[in-house]
Amino acid sequence: MKSFILFTTFLFLLVSCNRKMAAGNNPETASSTLTLRFENSAGNQRVAMNGDRYTNATGEAFSVTLLQYFISNISLKKTDGSVITLPQDSSYFLVKESVPESKQITLTVPKGNYASVSFMLGIDSLRNTKPLAERTGILDPAGGAEGMYWGWNSGYIFFKMEGHSAAIPDNKAGTKKFRYHIGLYGGMNSPTVNNIKTITLDLKDKQVAKAGPGKKPVVIINTNILQMFTGTENISIAKNPVVMVSPFSKYIADNYASMFSLVAVDNQ
Amino acid sequence: MKKTFLSKRLVTSLGLFLAIALAASFTVRQELFHQPANFPDPVYNTGANPVTDAGFTLGKKLFYDPILSADYTISCGSCHIQAAAFSHHGHDLSHGIHDLLGTRNAPGLQNLAWYSRYMWDGGITNLDLQPIAPITNPVEMGDTLSAVMRKLNSHPQYPGLFEKAFGTDSITTDLVMKALSQFMISLVSADSKYDKVMRKEGASFSPDETLGFQVFQEKCASCHPEPLFTDQQFRSSGLPILEEGDEGRYLVSLDSNERFTFRVPSLRNLKFTFPYMHDGRFYTVDEVLDHYASGISHATRPDPAFKLPDGSYGIPVSPDQRKALKAFLLTLNDTAFVKNPLYDEAGSQLYIK
Numbered sequence: 111m112k113s114f115i116l117f118t119t120f121l122f123l124l125v126s127c128n129r130k131m132a133a134g135n136n137p138e139t140a141s142s143t144l145t146l147r148f149e150n151s152a153g154n155q156r157v158a159m160n161g162d163r164y165t166n167a168t169g170e171a172f173s174v175t176l177l178q179y180f181i182s183n184i185s186l187k188k189t190d191g192s193v194i195t196l197p198q199d200s201s202y203f204l205v206k207e208s209v210p211e212s213k214q215i216t217l218t219v220p221k222g223n224y225a226s227v228s229f230m231l232g233i234d235s236l237r238n239t240k241p242l243a244e245r246t247g248i249l250d251p252a253g254g255a256e257g258m259y260w261g262w263n264s265g266y267i268f269f270k271m272e273g274h275s276a277a278i279p280d281n282k283a284g285t286k287k288f289r290y291h292i293g294l295y296g297g298m299n300s301p302t303v304n305n306i307k308t309i310t311l312d313l314k315d316k317q318v319a320k321a322g323p324g325k326k327p328v329v330i331i332n333t334n335i336l337q338m339f340t341g342t343e344n345i346s347i348a349k350n351p352v353v354m355v356s357p358f359s360k361y362i363a364d365n366y367a368s369m370f371s372l373v374a375v376d377n378q
Numbered sequence: 379m380k381k382t383f384l385s386k387r388l389v390t391s392l393g394l395f396l397a398i399a400l401a402a403s404f405t406v407r408q409e410l411f412h413q414p415a416n417f418p419d420p421v422y423n424t425g426a427n428p429v430t431d432a433g434f435t436l437g438k439k440l441f442y443d444p445i446l447s448a449d450y451t452i453s454c455g456s457c458h459i460q461a462a463a464f465s466h467h468g469h470d471l472s473h474g475i476h477d478l479l480g481t482r483n484a485p486g487l488q489n490l491a492w493y494s495r496y497m498w499d500g501g502i503t504n505l506d507l508q509p510i511a512p513i514t515n516p517v518e519m520g521d522t523l524s525a526v527m528r529k530l531n532s533h534p535q536y537p538g539l540f541e542k543a544f545g546t547d548s549i550t551t552d553l554v555m556k557a558l559s560q561f562m563i564s565l566v567s568a569d570s571k572y573d574k575v576m577r578k579e580g581a582s583f584s585p586d587e588t589l590g591f592q593v594f595q596e597k598c599a600s601c602h603p604e605p606l607f608t609d610q611q612f613r614s615s616g617l618p619i620l621e622e623g624d625e626g627r628y629l630v631s632l633d634s635n636e637r638f639t640f641r642v643p644s645l646r647n648l649k650f651t652f653p654y655m656h657d658g659r660f661y662t663v664d665e666v667l668d669h670y671a672s673g674i675s676h677a678t679r680p681d682p683a684f685k686l687p688d689g690s691y692g693i694p695v696s697p698d699q700r701k702a703l704k705a706f707l708l709t710l711n712d713t714a715f716v717k718n719p720l721y722d723e724a725g726s727q728l729y730i731k
Contacts, residue, residue, distance in 0.1 A: 241426060242506055242552035251510055252523030252551040261510035263501040263630045294632075298503045299495060302631045357632050 142321035144186065144224065145328040146215040148205050149373065150177055153336050157207055166339035168346045172275035172288065177207040177335065179269040180258065181215065182237075183230040183308075189223040189318055202233065204248050204258065205333075221322035227329060228310040231367065232268030235295040235306065239264075260293060263355055267293040268305060269366060271335065277348040288351040290338070292359050292366070305363035311372045319375045330373040337369035338362055410434045410560075410720075411491065414568035416576045416605050422491035422505055422563050429560045432543040437561030439539065440554065442723045445529050446509075447519035449475055454512065454558070457484040460721050463647035463712075464488065464565060470658025478517035481624060483658035485643060486651040488567040488715065492606055498640045498656045500612060501630035505562060506555040523551060530554065565721060567646055568605075571709040576605070583709065590706025593699045600683055601642045607710065612639035615669070616680030616691055617655060624657065638678035649711040663707060667693075667700055 150157040152164035152174075163171045182202045185195040196217055206212045237249065248254035251261070258267045269292040278286040296304035311331065313319050319327035339345045343361035353359050411429040413420060427433075440446065442455040457472040458464040464487035466472045472484045482498050496502040502511060512518040513526060530536045530549045537547035544553050574581035583591060594602075603609050612627040617638075628637040640656040653661045660666045670693040674680045684691040695703060715721075 239503060241504070242555055243426075246550070246552075250551050252527045256522060256524050259510075261502075261507070261514045262497070264503045264507050297631065299500070300631055300633065302633065355630065355632070 140221050140323055141218050142221050142323065143326045144217050144219045144319055144321050145326065146181070146184075146217070146227065146229075147328055147330045148181075148213045148215075148333050149330060150205075150207050150213070150333045150335060153334065157335060159207060164336065166336055166347065167344050168339065168348075170275055170277035170347045172273050172277070172347055174207070174271065174273040174335070176270060176272040178204060178212075178258070179231060179333075180204055180233050180266065181229050181231065182233055184215075184217060185228045186217075186219060186224045187226045187228070189225045194219060194222075194224075198237075199244075202237070202248050204254060219321050221325075222320075224319040224321065224327070225314050226310055226312045227319075228308060230306060230308050231370075232293070232306040233266040233295065235298075235304075238266060238295040239298050260355070264298070265293055265295055267291045269293075269363075271338070275347045275351070277346075278351045279348065281351075286351075288347050289354070290352075290362060291354040292362050294355065294359060303357060303360050305359055307363060307367040309367065309370050311370065313372065313375050316372055316375045317377065320377050326378050328376040328378060330376065332371050332373045334369050334371065335366075338366040341365035341368065410564040412566060414566065414573065414577075414605075416573060417489075417492065417568060418605075420491035420563070421494050422559070424491070424563070427506070427556045427559055429564055430543065432539070433557055433560040434564055436539045436543045437557040437559065437564075438721070440558055441561050445533070446513050446521065446526055447475055448521040448525070451475055452519050454509070455723055457512075457518075458487050460718075460723070461650070461716055462486070463567065463650040463716055465651040468652065470653050472518070474515070474518035475520040478520075480515075480517050481622060482656050483653065486647055487562060487565050488644070488646060488712075489606060490565065491563040493610060495610065495641070499627040499630050500610075500641055501627075505559050506552075509555060509558050526554070527551065565715075567712040567715040569714045570646065570712040572706075573605075573712070575709070584705065586702050586705040587709055589699075590702035590704065593695060593703045594706050597693050597695060597699075597703075598645075601681070602645050607645040608642045611642055612636055613642055613681035613683065614638045614640070614678050615655065616674030616676070616678055616684060617657075617659070617669070618673070618675040619677055620657065620659070622657075626656065639681075645707060646710045647712055647715065648707050650716055663704060664700075667695065667703075671695065 155162065155164060157174055157177060159174055159176070161173050163173050165171050180202065183198065184201050185193055187193050203215045204212060233249070237245070245251070245255070246253070251259040255266060258270060259265070260267060269290070271290045273288055274286050275288055276286060278288060280286070292305055294303045294305045296302060296306070313329065319329055321327055341361070341364055343365070345362060345365065350358060353362055410431070411424065442453050444450045444453040444456070446453060452475055457466040459467050461467060466484035470483060472480050474480060485498065490505055493505070496505060496508045497511065502508045510523060513521050514523060527549060536549060540549050540553055541547040543557060546553070571581050575583055601609055601611070601613060614626070625637050627639045628634065648663065653659065654666050660669065670684070672692060674684055674691040676691070680691045684693065686692060686694075
């Protein structure tokens with residue numbers, strides 16, 4: 111009896127799976143993929159964590175030992191004006207300079223011509239307050255988000271960059287290390303700094319991304335970390351080697367909102 | 379043939395049901411989490427994490443297990459001791475791994491399901507997220523969450539205990555925190571003399587306590603309202619700045635109006651939770667009352683609640699009023715709570731079946 115029930119359940123599951131797969135193959139609702147490829151640079155140089163030195167707007171030379179940031183809440187606008195918003199649960203990504211695969215985000219999208227792409231740098235305020243059961247994978251503070259979550263001030267770190275600069279005055283440890291850990295989603299019970307930034311890149315500047323059967327466009331995005339140091343407020347590493355939960359973080363976030371630019375659309 | 383089979387099944391299920399019901403009536407000696415009659419509805423969503431025998435038992439084991447620290451030396455219970463109403467008995471500040479010292483006084487743990495924010499600065503917005511802070515704080519338990527998950531998943535007992543509590547032996551952040559929360563919200567303290575008077579359970583205040591209750595209502599209740607004896611707001615007590623100059627809630631809210639403010643602590647179990655204030659600077663209730671009488675410093679922008687008609691700050695009480703107030707405050711001590719074997723580390727096997 112038991113085995114019969116198990117077998118029937120198995121058959122039922124098999125059938126339902128097949129149905130889903132069939133729906134995926136339906137030409138009416140055919141889906142393709144669109145890839146966002148992030149290339150981290152410092153001006154004209156590629157970011158490398160091998161001691162290479164870059165120079166910021168203040169003229170300070172620095173090297174990078176860690177660079178990672180959350181990209182989330184991705185939406186795409188078609189040339190006909192319709193907007194495709196990716197299912198939120200599968201719309202959180204952590205781009206890590208040290209993990210090449212993480213710099214390519216491949217999205218399943220309906221076929222069509224895409225004119226622009228929008229994404230959040232950071233994690234939306236709602237997800238910052240969700241139960242842990244809804245923070246798995248890349249959002250799990252013990253998993254993918256380890257090191258990108260503040261346990262003492264509930265919330266995610268959106269952008270993290272660390273490195274060394276000789277411009278930094280000797281601190282107690284004498285490491286001349288800078289640490290920028292930028293987060294803050296605006297506060298749950300009372301308002302605080304909101305460093306969530308939404309970025310929109312117009313693909314038409316280069317060419318629309320054409321997704322369809324056999325067409326899997328790649329949108330190449332340059333993330334220029336030098337932008338973090340310049341804007342309405344220039345950031346001096348010597349003056350502000352450590353910025354985490356502070357009002358000053360706002361200036362860094364305002365600056366890094368403009369660090370993304372479109373390199374090319376590769377309509378493969 | 380079929381009929382016999384069905385009726386057999388029916389009898390078996392009925393028997394099973396009775397057996398479960400019987401077992402339940404024997405094992406549930408005391409409701410683990412309950413809402414006292416004189417308490418409002420809890421804030422914690424027990425619907426999403428109902429307290430069960432197995433979950434409570436697991437949460438308690440985790441609470442008292444130093445496996446949550448980097449070098450297996452510090453458990454939650456190291457700094458939250460039952461006899462001290464889950465505060466760190468007599469310590470102004472607490473020492474974590476490698477004898478490193480924290481910057482704030484470990485608060486007592488009680489009635490946590492009625493709080494909407496945790497820690498002295500309210501930086502944590504959900505009880506399920508709270509244990510992450512001490513586990514990962516380098517001067518407390520100094521571990522990483524991923525290491526904790528690895529240790530628990532490869533432990534000889536824990537996977538089985540999670541299976542019992544949550545139906546899966548795959549240990550996740552969510553389930554570890556839920557188990558800890560089940561134990562922590564079960565720490566309900568509502569059996570003090572005050573509670574018994576309020577619930578008309580045969581207790582009554584002495585004349586001194588009655589007068590003290592009046593003084594309390596007039597001078598203290600605006601910030602320490604019943605029945606939790608805290609309004610959970612962030613206020614500055616006008617404590618003079620010591621060398622470290624802890625900026626309190628400002629560090630998480632970045633609101634300059636909240637500089638030097640800390641969460642108003644509950645006055646329940648006051649006798650067990652000394653020393654007092656966010657940095658444990660006062661060891662006696664008298665020192666606290668002396669501070670409020672004449673020690674408030676303008677440097678830390680005292681809360682307007684302390685402002686007197688003449689523009690100065692303080693809570694003046696006459697010697698008789700102070701004596702009465704202290705008598706009333708003693709009625710907030712819940713001896714049954716600090717002695718309840720259900721929460722006792724040594725009794726941690728009680729509920730393992």
